Amino acid sequence: MPRERLLTVAEVADHMRVSSMTVYRLIKAGSLKAVRVGKNYRIRTSDLDAYLRSSSVDSHDAERA
Numbered sequence: 165m166p167r168e169r170l171l172t173v174a175e176v177a178d179h180m181r182v183s184s185m186t187v188y189r190l191i192k193a194g195s196l197k198a199v200r201v202g203k204n205y206r207i208r209t210s211d212l213d214a215y216l217r218s219s220s221v222d223s224h225d226a227e228r229a
Contacts, residue, residue, distance in 0.1 A: 170199065170206035179212070190215070 176196075177184045188205075190196035197211040 169209050170201075171209060171212065173205055173207070176207050176212055180216075195219075 171179070173184050173187045173191075177187045180187070187196065187207075191198045191205055191207075196207065196215045198205040198207050
């Protein structure tokens with residue numbers, strides 16, 4: 165059974181093109197699920213995908229902003 169890849173905060177930040185602090189804020193707010201490994205966080209690829217899906221905006225919503 166293949167294991168799911170765990171990403172570091174830096175990898176997630178790079179993927180999303182945001183700062184590491186933004187990723188930590190998302191984790192602390194409960195918006196992005198993470199696993200604690202020692203003093204560090206790891207994010208499952210499926211949890212990142214779920215966050216991005218839930219945060220996506222369709223063109224209709226973008227026109228209202």
